Amino acid sequence: MDSSEQQDNLTESSGCAQAALFGPFQLIMKDGAEVLISNRRARAMLAMLCLAPDEPIDRDHLSRLLWPGRFEAQAKASLRQCLSDLGKLLAAADCDLLDISRSRIGLKAGAVRTDLSDLHDLLTEGKYLEATERLVSIGAIPLLDQMNYGEAFDDWLSVHRQQAEQRLQSAVSVALSALEKGDNLSEYARLSSLWSVRHPPAQTIADRKQGKVRIAVLPFKSIADPADHGFFADGVVDELITSLGQVPQLLVAGRTSSFQFKDSDKPPSKIADTLNVSHLLEGTIYRQGEQVRVAVSLVDAESGFESWAYCYDGSLDDMFAARAEVVQAITNGLSDALKLTEHASQPRKLTSDxxxxxxxxxxxxxxxxxxxxxxxxxxxxxxxxxxxxxxxxxxxxxxxxxxxxxxxxxxxxxxxxxxxxxxxxxxxxxxxxxxxQAHARIVLAFYAWTQNDIIGALDLAFEAYRLEPNNPDVLNRVGSFLLYCGRSRDALPYIEASIDQDPVNGRNYAILSGVHLNLGNIEAAVEAGQRMVDLGFPSLWLAAALAVSGDREAAIETYQLTKKLMNTVIYPPAGSAPLNPDAMDAYWLMAAKGLWSGKDQDRKNYCMVLEMLHATLHDPCDSTIVLPAIWMGEAPMVFKTLGTQITTANFFAFMSLWTNAEPINRVRLHPDFMDFVERIGMVAAWEKYGWPDLLPKPSTII
Missing domain, CATH: 1.25.40.10 (Tetratricopeptide repeat domain)
Structure with a gap:
């Protein structure tokens, strides 16, 4: 929130100052001027007091939080000096905020208003339109972002952030209930959507697992006319996965992973272990002419015994017309068998033909x-x-x-x-x-990226998440979009939750490897990349993780193996002819060395090739150019590709911008980087959803 917005908020606020707690801390006077607090710990201390205004902090405790590792006498002396500096600064601004005693430090009652307290008051006073406008500007920006003074401080901040978010959650719940009772459905939908962006990701994702029964719907066997190809059976399974996914007490394995076991002869216990579920729903569709029978059974994975069964007999026309009722009957029967509370699922809008x-x-x-x-x-x-x-x-x-x-x-x-x-x-x-429909919003989010509307893409992804919070594909998109924006810590819980439900979807492990690489978890990045390879997918990120770990020879070898892992089917860039096998082998060797050998000449050779490709390819922003340019830290090439046109085929490369390792970080540290991210709409997204883990907001740099 900028100073002009703060000034608007102060016109109706009591107190002599307004504090911004969402994002980096700011203190704004009534005339709109910001009080610039150059002493970082003085700023942190005042921020702590504003976050918990009714909780004066013990001086000894405060000195330990802000000066960890110092001797007690030194820490206390530093606190005294810090208070002296802050007192002089506030006196010069004619702002009497602090209530200081020999043992504790607090704020004077009513001296400071905060954007946090203002939002809470708007919700509790029924000013829902103003509250939603505040949420639009706040978005997902964390409270007191980019403050770090050690583990003890982090623990204090984490507890008080959570308490503040819980108070807001209670106020939002009351507001939503009032809007629903008053039939204000448009305001209800808007507030609910905006609050879904505000939810702390790690807490939300962790809570979704608690007390839930984990189940996988396996592909049904189809004993039918050969011309049917099992598509009707697959359709029933697909609708069941959707219906069961709406039951709050169930966590349903993703379709991609479940369908890996189509016609599998593995025992139920083995399948359940792979999918990390406790129950399997199996079924068979028998079809003879126009007559059809659907037989479904619930199997306990540990014992292998059937615990519930359902059967439907009728004509194919009856089955087709009644399939929503059949799916609902199976959902209700399962809920009874597993002792779950009833839940009415919303059927999808399909067709009667x-x-x-x-x-x-x-x-x-x-x-x-x-x-x-x-x-x-x-x-x-x-x-x-x-x-x-x-x-x-x-x-x-x-x-x-x-x-x-x-x-x-x-x-x-x-x-x-x-x-x-x-x-x-x-x-x-x-x-x-x-x-x-959540998936339709994800498609629109992809399109928004190509229009440099990154805020719009994130808004759509979070709206899809609100609609289908247990859909692993949606979870993956929310996480990957946050990752592309440099919010790797926020992205990780979504990606892990997606893989938790869809553990045999190899593509997801590229995202997981990238997240861990950005967070410095190199062993975890290597493990995720290897898992992708084990599932039969090429993992360029395994090579990147190996290189960052220092094993350059393994990185080169792994990168070359990508060709084989793609089953020798490598699509050439758009508009270009495929290479013959010898030329392809030579290209991949040169690329692998250019990326991961660490030798300047190898890097220069590959950079020359990228320049040639950029000048000659039909699509000069092809991922064949973009991703290697990022990994080699070739900033000018990154800026003239992604900076010219983001496409659905190259925007995944953003995830690698945020790896804090040489030479990748040369792009982020380049003097033209901020102009580049401003031009493509990334800065606007950061203002709403929080700045990247590796990049402080410019106004907070001292």
């Missing part, structure tokens, strides 16, 4: 698969045919939007920006038909 539904299921299956020659064009064709039959099929519009996004990410298409814009249009159509 069997043919359109069949085309949708086939197209969506290919969209999720993504990789493979002709896979995504076929998916798009199938989904478009389904929409020709039923243009009101909201889920199909979302699936088509996702297919177009996947085309821009996983294929070397020449029209990425146009396809991304089409995808955004499809997602908007889906939301017009069914406003509660």
């Amino acid at each position: 069997r043919k359109a539904y069949g085309l949708y299921l086939q197209g969506r299956a290919l969209t999720i698969r993504a990789i493979g020659d002709g896979v995504l064009p076929t998916a798009i064709e199938l989904l478009e045919k389904a929409l020709e039959i039923d243009p009101e099929f909201a889920e199909c519009w979302t699936a088509l939007a996702e297919a177009e996004i996947n085309m821009t990410v996983f294929t070397p298409c020449l029209d990425r920006l146009e396809r991304c814009e089409k995808a955004a249009g499809y997602a908007k159509k889906a939301l017009c038909l069914s406003p509660q």
Whole structure:
């Protein structure tokens, strides 16, 4: 919040000063002037008192918090000097704030208003419109951001942050209840959405696991007409995963991981261990002509025994028409079997046309698969045919939007920006038909990145999270977007929660490896990268983690192996011809050495190649250029690629900007870096969601 906003807030506030607690601490006088406190510990002390204004702090305790490691006499002397300096500064500003005794230091009653207390008062006084406007400016910015004076101080700050957030949570809950009772649904939705951004991520993610039953819905066996290909069975499973995911007491394994065990002969206990669940839902769909039977059973993973079963018999037309009721019956039966409280799930807006539904299921299956020659064009064709039959099929519009996004990410298409814009249009159509869809918002968030609207992308991701907090794909997107903005600590809980539910989805481990690399957890970064490789995916981040760990030879070897891990199918950059095998081997060796050997000549050779690619490729901002440029600390190349055009195929490279290791950090430390991030909309996002872990807000630098 800037000084002009503070001045507006002071016009109706008591006290002689206003303190900003969200973000870096600031003290603003009634005339709008900021009191510049150059003594860092004096500023921290005043910030602590403002965060807990009714709790005077013991002098001895305060000296230990702010001067850890010093002898007691030295710490006390430092505190006396700090108080003297602060007292003179406040006296010069004609601001009498402190209440000091021989044993304690506190604030005089009513001397200071804070943005925290103002927000709380607006909520409790029923001024909900003003409260939501405050939340817009506050966003996810932490209380007293970028203060660190040792472990004891961190513990004190963590406790008081949590207490403050809990008080706000109580006020928001009361406000939401009042808005709901008054049928003020638009204000309710806005306040709820904005508060979902404010939730402390680590606490929210940790709480979601407590007391929940972990379950996986395995792909149903389909004993049917060979022409059916099991798509109908997959559709029932998909709807079950969605329905069960809305039961508060359940934590449901992600679709990607569950479908790894399609037609698996592994015993239930082994599957459950891999998916980290206690129960498995198995099923079989028998089909003969137009007659169908659905048999479902709940299996206790530890004992292997069936604890509940359900069976439905009818015609295919009956089954299709009644599938929502069948899914709800299974959900209710499971809830009874597991002794869970009842919960009414919201059915998705699907279609009443069997043919359109069949085309949708086939197209969506290919969209999720993504990789493979002709896979995504076929998916798009199938989904478009389904929409020709039923243009009101909201889920199909979302699936088509996702297919177009996947085309821009996983294929070397020449029209990425146009396809991304089409995808955004499809997602908007889906939301017009069914406003509660989380995935449609994620597609719009992808598009927002390409428009340098990073605030918009984060807003959409958090709104998707509010709608589907137990969806591992949504969790992954929230975490990865925070990671791209340099908020690695905030990102980690979301990524871990996503993997906790979807542990066999190899792509997620690249994000996890990147998070740990940014946080300096090198062993964990190597482990996550290796897990990705074990699941059959290429892990460029394993090579990066190995290089940062100091094992350059292993990094070079691992980077070269990427080609084999991609099953020798490497798409050339858009508009370029594929290399022959010898040329490809030579390219990967040169790239690996340029990135990870640590030798200047190897780096120069690869930089020359990147310059050539930038000058000749159809897409001069291709990830083939962007990611190596970041890893080599080649700042000018980063600025003229990502600074020119962010695409859905290159914006994942942002995650590597925040690794605090040579030579990567040359980009962040480059004198033109701040101009670059300002130009692409990153600074605006930081102002709302908090500044990066590695980059203090400029106004706080002394």
